Amino acid sequence: MASSEEDGTNGASEASDEKEATGKRRRLGFLATAWLTFYNIAMTAGWLVLAIAMVRFYMEKGTHRGLYKSIQKTLKFFQTFALLEVVHCLIGIVPTSVLVTGVQVSSRIFMVWLITHSIKPIQNEESVVLFLVSWTVTEITRYSFYTFSLLDHLPHFIKWARYNFFIILYPVGVAGELLTIYAALPYVKKSGMFSVRLPNKYNVSFDYYYFLLITMASYIPLFPQLYFHMLRQRRKVLHGEVIVEKDD
Amino acid sequence: MKHYEVEIRDAKTREKLCFLDKVEPQATISEIKTLFTKTHPQWYPARQSLRLDPKGKSLKDEDVLQKLPVGTTATLYFRDLGAQISWVTVFLTEYAGPLFIYLLFYFRVPFIYGRKYDFTSSRHTVVHLACMCHSFHYIKRLLETLFVHRFSHGTMPLRNIFKNCTYYWGFAAWMAYYINHPLYTPPTYGVQQVKLALAIFVICQLGNFSIHMALRDLRPAGSKTRKIPYPTKNPFTWLFLLVSCPNYTYEVGSWIGFAIMTQCVPVALFSLVGFTQMTIWAKGKHRSYLKEFRDYPPLRMPIIPFLL
Numbered sequence: 036m037a038s039s040e041e042d043g044t045n046g047a048s049e050a051s052d053e054k055e056a057t058g059k060r061r062r063l064g065f066l067a068t069a070w071l072t073f074y075n076i077a078m079t080a081g082w083l084v085l086a087i088a089m090v091r092f093y094m095e096k097g098t099h100r101g102l103y104k105s106i107q108k109t110l111k112f113f114q115t116f117a118l119l120e121v122v123h124c125l126i127g128i129v130p131t132s133v134l135v136t137g138v139q140v141s142s143r144i145f146m147v148w149l150i151t152h153s154i155k156p157i158q159n160e161e162s163v164v165l166f167l168v169s170w171t172v173t174e175i176t177r178y179s180f181y182t183f184s185l186l187d188h189l190p191h192f193i194k195w196a197r198y199n200f201f202i203i204l205y206p207v208g209v210a211g212e213l214l215t216i217y218a219a220l221p222y223v224k225k226s227g228m229f230s231v232r233l234p235n236k237y238n239v240s241f242d243y244y245y246f247l248l249i250t251m252a253s254y255i256p257l258f259p260q261l262y263f264h265m266l267r268q269r270r271k272v273l274h275g276e277v278i279v280e281k282d283d
Numbered sequence: 284m285k286h287y288e289v290e291i292r293d294a295k296t297r298e299k300l301c302f303l304d305k306v307e308p309q310a311t312i313s314e315i316k317t318l319f320t321k322t323h324p325q326w327y328p329a330r331q332s333l334r335l336d337p338k339g340k341s342l343k344d345e346d347v348l349q350k351l352p353v354g355t356t357a358t359l360y361f362r363d364l365g366a367q368i369s370w371v372t373v374f375l376t377e378y379a380g381p382l383f384i385y386l387l388f389y390f391r392v393p394f395i396y397g398r399k400y401d402f403t404s405s406r407h408t409v410v411h412l413a414c415m416c417h418s419f420h421y422i423k424r425l426l427e428t429l430f431v432h433r434f435s436h437g438t439m440p441l442r443n444i445f446k447n448c449t450y451y452w453g454f455a456a457w458m459a460y461y462i463n464h465p466l467y468t469p470p471t472y473g474v475q476q477v478k479l480a481l482a483i484f485v486i487c488q489l490g491n492f493s494i495h496m497a498l499r500d501l502r503p504a505g506s507k508t509r510k511i512p513y514p515t516k517n518p519f520t521w522l523f524l525l526v527s528c529p530n531y532t533y534e535v536g537s538w539i540g541f542a543i544m545t546q547c548v549p550v551a552l553f554s555l556v557g558f559t560q561m562t563i564w565a566k567g568k569h570r571s572y573l574k575e576f577r578d579y580p581p582l583r584m585p586i587i588p589f590l591l
Binding site for chain 2: 233234235236237238239240
């Protein structure tokens with residue numbers, strides 16, 4: 036799931052979400068706070084630049100063709116930089132689960148590097164614009180939410196946006212990603228890219244085409260779980276509802 | 284003799300579920316669980332977690348009512364652990380699967396490799412050897428489950444059987460597919476590589492078995508006592524000097540041997556995943572030992588001597 040709305044399913048991060056929102060937080064060292072503030076400001080700026088570039092391109096050219104090519108360097112830079120978020124969880128300065136963050140960032144890296152970067156014919160598909168718009172709005176909201184939380188000045192609108200935009204953006208983003216992967220399938224099959232065939236001395240094979248099919252199928256169980264988790268978090272944070280979580 | 288009254292409440296809703304009067308002071312939690320089942324038959328003892336505090340730790344079956352920090356009217360909080368399945372059942376199922384599945388690929392049963400290969404046999408010795416090793420490994424595990432292991436817990440959550448079987452059966456099929464494939468490529472360094480790998484495998488299987496026997500002898504039948512394991516006369520157990528869980532060390536060793544023998548990436552991946560899981564378990568066990576025993580040998584590491 037490429038949407039980065041997920042903030043961890045464990046109690047600690049749900050609590051931290053609430054804590055972030057109300058300005059109370061675990062005691063972070065000065066260096067950690069300074070770094071995270073810088074990181075979140077930089078990412079907010081990066082995705083803003085992307086958004087503006089996309090709008091300008093469309094205003095100037097009137098078409099989405101060539102849009103991906105024009106913003107790809109910026110996209111790759113900022114999306115790849117997000118790998119640091121896994122490190123933040125690993126060293127404990129962000130109280131989210133490493134696994135959840137890892138899955139999210141990996142799925143974004145997968146889309147950017149293993150689909151749109153590697154399969155050039157699909158770069159002008161409309162579905163690409165669909166997920167790019169979804170990601171951009173989501174990330175600007177998310178990173179500015181974190182920035183303001185770290186600065187202890189969270190405008191209600193940002194909090195509202197963070198917990199409401201996803202309702203539309205998440206399914207839109209997923210649709211864009213799935214349609215893009217689907218469009219890429221014939222090219223993958225024909226070229227046999229990223230695939231390893233038998234016989235070989237390591238006695239393994241890998242078929243990228245079938246891998247993509249399985250990836251698409253995996254959205255079916257994963258997307259509803261993440262979506263409903265965000266809905267539950269939304270109810271908790273915005274409306275203070277006490278949800279009795281199913282214990283494991 | 285003063286009798287106790289025991290009130291059982293739901294840990295989440297605090298709702299009163301059951302009231303037991305005239306409970307013996309020497310009654311164990313296990314006996315209380317049995318009494319609770321009488322009023323709520325769907326919650327058999329294995330799926331009950333009773334605790335003194337709704338968010339606290341589960342009480343043990345052996346705990347005696349009189350020795351708990353409660354007055355003569357005790358309130359216990361109940362949490363449903365969900366459907367349970369016995370450890371023995373889970374182990375037997377998860378180990379029988381790979382044994383059987385691997386053989387399906389070894390005998391090249393139809394619909395796997397293409398019609399012209401149905402029921403054919405590989406011309407590589409190492410493929411037959413690998414089948415023997417893999418089968419031996421899982422037969423050993425099944426026999427150990429039935430005759431050697433002494434389990435602390437009777438049951439685990441039911442969903443574990445689906446998770447565990449997917450893991451074992453899935454990897455077994457994946458490995459077996461390549462090793463028994465008509466286009467299988469034998470190891471680069473030939474017979475030497477296979478011989479070395481076989482030696483590692485056999486030594487580690489013997490080692491793993493020795494540790495299982497040593498652990499079994501630590502604990503009398505039917506008891507749940509825990510003691511520090513020490514090396515015995517059997518040289519394979521001398522690894523206890525350096526690690527807390529040599530059974531895991533030997534298990535990883537066996538699979539590394541098998542990976543070298545077959546020179547097959549899926550086997551290497553299976554070894555890696557297994558190693559990761561066993562390291563987590565070993566670290567947990569090591570921590571428990573350190574917590575429980577003041578005089579625990581300081582030289583020992585959890586799973587890899589001196590390193591991990």
